[in-house]
Amino acid sequence: MKLLNFLSVFLLPFVLFYILVYGLLQKKPIFELFIKGGKQGLHTVCELAPTIVGLLLAVGVFRSSGALDYLCSLLAPLGNLLQIPVAILPLSIIKMFSASGANGLLLDLFKTYGTDSYIGFTASILLSCTETLFYTLSVYFMSVGIKKTRWCVPAGVFLALLSLLVSTRIAGVYATGP
Amino acid sequence: MLNYIWAFMILVGILTAAFTGNLETVSNSILDSARDAIDLLIVMAGVISMWNGFLAIAEDSGLTRQLTKRMQPLMRFFFPGIPDEHPANSYICANFIANFLGLGWACTPTGIEAMKSLKALELERGHSGTIASDEMCTFLILNISSLQLIPINMIAYRTQYGSPAPLSVVGPALLATSVTTLAAVILCRLMVAINNKA
Incomplete structure (x- = not known):
């Protein structure tokens, strides 16, 4: 418990410290390198910008129009069959597209059901064990001009479904609330 | 694939809104999402450029190369097709380390660099470089x-x-x-x- 708190506070400063000391020991012009890398980083962000605008636009329209809720009610029977609570479905779908969108939904779930309820705990695990499929896919592949993504989308969707199953099962064992 | 999914979300969203009388909400959310995206990008710009700066130091000083050597067995297991001395190894290692430690947006710049070097590897193999290679797919799926x-x-x-x-x-x-x-x-x-x- 204490160790984890310590880790979460010290990890970032420690990594930076280690990199800087290592660079100094190798007698490298660290500040110049930092600036050079930083410039490249900004360039990367500019290149990412349209992708992120496009993804957030799609997520925003899909959510606000009620289409997401509609899709989730269509998927509800399948969810029931696999014993996945319907409240979790929108989170699982949005998580494939946008981490910030998923965080917004997560906080809604926390407010409605509580952090350690079955649903709150499932959501906690779910967001800890998957990354955003379509964000990563479009950012990584578009940056190098890949047009054919081959088996990535089916494999990613399969993993998203698997993580949903795994999260609900594990939460069933560990959740302390109702 | 992404083309269809993207279009599907927007088109179905607009149609649903039209049928349920939700169009005003959707118009607002179109403009809001575009603005939210830029807000997010401003935060990202700071963090990613910071990480990229530190990565440049780690790389030039040989730190990533040293870490890569230690992770070589793991790399050989996951990516048997990448030659031992190829630069793709070190970017993938840097990305995996950033992922292990949960350094969030440090993953994006390393991931993109890894993809660029995997593409270079594809071109060395004489492929066109527009089709994802086995290594690219594996790298992406492991990230996800x-x-x-x-x-x-x-x-x-x-x-x-x-x-x-x-x-x-x-x-x-x-x-x-x-x-x-x-x-x-x-x-x-x-x-x-x-x-x-x-």
Whole structure:
């Protein structure tokens, strides 16, 4: 418990410290390198910008129009069959597209059901064990001009479904609330 | 694929809104999402440029090369097709380390660099470079399965929303991540094997 708190506070400063000391020991012009890398980083962000605008636009329209809720009610029977609570479905779908969108939904779930309820705990695990499929896919592949993504989308969707199953099962064992 | 999914979300959204009388909300959300995206990008710009700066130091000083050497067995297991001395190894290692430690947006710049060097490898092999290689797919799927050891952000959210035991998610999350990552590894192996047979 204490160790984890310590880790979460010290990890970032420690990594930076280690990199800087290592660079100094190798007698490298660290500040110049930092600036050079930083410039490249900004360039990367500019290149990412349209992708992120496009993804957030799609997520925003899909959510606000009620289409997401509609899709989730269509998927509800399948969810029931696999014993996945319907409240979790929108989170699982949005998580494939946008981490910030998923965080917004997560906080809604926390407010409605509580952090350690079955649903709150499932959501906690779910967001800890998957990354955003379509964000990563479009950012990584578009940056190098890949047009054919081959088996990535089916494999990613399969993993998203698997993580949903795994999260609900594990939460069933560990959740302390109702 | 992405073309269709993207269009589907927007078109179905607009149609649903038209039929349910929700068009005003959707018009607002179109403009809001575009603005939100730029807000997000401004935060990202700071963090990514910071990480890229530190990565440049780590790379030039030979730190990533040293770490890569230690992770070589792991790389050979996941990516048997990448030659030992290829620069793709070190970018993938840097990305995996950033993922393990949960350094969030440090993953994006390393991931993009890794993809660029994997593309270079594809071009060296004489391929056109517009079709994802086995290594690219494997790298992407492993990234999506989440390699993070401690879900630091999740602990913070849980604390913020008054969880009596914010850290109780650590063990279960690690278990879940192990299962999905293992499944991802098997899945990638399987897909590579199937594709190379055909």
